[in-house]
Amino acid sequence: MELVAANAARLTTERVAQLPAAVARPGYDRAAMRVGIVHLGLGAFVRAHLAAVNEAALDAGADPCWGICGVSLRQADTRDALAPQSGLYALALRSADADGHEQTRMAVIGCLLETLVAPEDPQAVLARIAHADTRIVSVTVTEKGYCHDPASGRLNLLHPDIVHDLAHPLAPRSTIGFLVWGLRQRRAAGLGPITLMSLDNLPSNGHLLRGMVLAFAQQVDAALAAWIEALCAFPCSMVDRIVPRTTDGDRREVAHMLGMHDAWPVLAEPYLEWVVEDQFAAGRPDWSLGGARFVAEAAPFETLKLRTVNGAHSALAYLAVMAGWATVDQAMAQPALKAYLAALLQEEIVPTLPPLPGLDLTRYQQRLLQRFENPALKHQTRQIAMDGSQKLPQRLLDTVRARLAADLPIGRLALAVAAWLHFLRGVDEAGRAYDIQDPLAAELAQRYAQAEYAARHTGAGPAALLAWTQMLTGLPTVFADLGDDLRFVRAVALAAHRLRSQGVAGALEAAQQEGISPAS
Secondary structure, eight states: OOOSOTTOOBOOGGGGGGSOTTSBOOOSOGGGOOEEEEEEOOSHHHHHTHHHHHHHHHHTTOOTTOEEEEEESSOSHHHHHHGGGTTOEEEEEEEEOTTOOEEEEEEEEOOEEEEEETTTOHHHHHHHHTSTTOOEEEEOOTGGGGOBOTTTOOBOTTSHHHHHHHHOTTSOOSHHHHHHHHHHHHHHTTOOOOEEEEOSSOTTHHHHHHHHHHHHHHHHOHHHHHHHHHHOBOOOEEEEOOOOOOOHHHHHHHHHHHTSBOSSOEEEOSOOEEEEEOOOSSOOOOGGGGTOEEESOOHHHHHHIIIIIIHHHHHHHHHHHHHTOOBHHHHHTSHHHHHHHHHIIIIIIGGGSOOOTTOOHHHHHHHHHHHHTOTTTOOBHHHHHTTHHHHHIIIIIHHHHHHHHTTOOOHHHHHHHHHHHHHTTSBOTTSOBOOOOSTTHHHHHHHHHHHHHHHHTSOSTHHHHHHHHHHHHTOHHHHGGGGGOHHHHHHHHHHHHHHHHHHHHHHHHHHHHHOOOOOO
16 A cells, blocks of 8 residues: 655654644654553554553653554554654544534654564564563553453463464564563563553453463463562553544545645544553553543443443444444434434443442533544444454443343343344445454354354244344353343344344334333
8 A cells, every 4th residue: 555655745753843833743852762662553543542642741741761662463554654754643633613614633743763563573572572671561452452252351272373372482473472472581681570551442451461461471481470460560441532544535634734744644533531540560651641540440430431432332333334324423413323322321321330430421421422423533333343243242241231130121232232243244234245354254154144044944023033143142252141141132132123124224213212122
């Protein structure tokens, strides 16, 4: 992919002084910076979140030891785009005013000092983790990057990358392999412990990361595992900012605003939330200067984010893809979908949340729906719909379990789950085919075919849809115990029947006019 036109003026260190006055730029001496943070998973999100917060801390006078080395674990495209720019890139915060007119605030981020590509030079990544200056290793590798079973939360020792990494200490492939082998080199060199920090949308993400690292380390060396367990820190955190995928149109718009080309800018909403436990083994920047909130326990905020923002986002995405609504704001323009999401939040999700003193939940829900309506982001629903097998357990199914445990109805949640199952057919309501991008894509396709077969051979009507639903919700790696709960299966079967017989618009309208029947 050609990211910039040939011979075009490029964003570089030397050209920063030529940026328009309205564009913010680093207020510190980049030449004095050192790498103190290694980040695995150099995607758009971390460049719009952690790096942006870190940039604010540096601008406010944080120690120059907190530069970032970004590691791409799969492809070289981000490195190839940013290396000629010395790691500089633009962050464009997009919103709309009360009249719907789009507006953008632009800043050039400078704290990304180094970019590595793991498959090209895995030993360089291990050396950076083991470097004396490194004090934090953070990760954004999405749910599937942990090589775990989403239903049980355990490391999958049969995962091909884990099998490979246990046998190849100098050439790992997985996040967990790089972390453990890097820590082993660090310990062997007599260096101190570090903080390993997950920024992914997973419940108790720090505890999960710790469990994966220790499980792998136990396979390597019990003494190493004990050292990690005793000395390294794994703070939990909650991160929240909508970051859509950058398009070529975005690049052209950013180039116009900068007066020069940026090969890979990042777009985001202005809203940012980061709640992180203040548990660090080797110090940290004062990220509160960039809007972070340090707490003793992040779990209540994680639950808030996963169940409201992520749960509603997934419900919207699967319904929208099937209906042909390409972006989140297009979907939110459908009155029936907006009414469904508002009811889902208010009536089924919010009552399951833990106490959050000082938080106005009514205002929080209103603001969340307003964020989804932002027309400037053009957030693709297909992007949100990826990797559903990894996302559903924490985004929707944990909420379902909480409501079933309290003997409360789950009709709206069941519609969201049924929408994912309906989405797995790979064709929207207009007949347009799409790929199922999911680590379990092959297994899901087989399950879906088996479900269709079961439905055809069970007769017509409710019995057929129940058989269809039982086959799909019987997938243990996603649904675990819920596949055996008839209250859940029947509620999902009812919602699936509405989607298959009336379509998305019909199912939403029925939900709005009649209310969705509770689980029975």
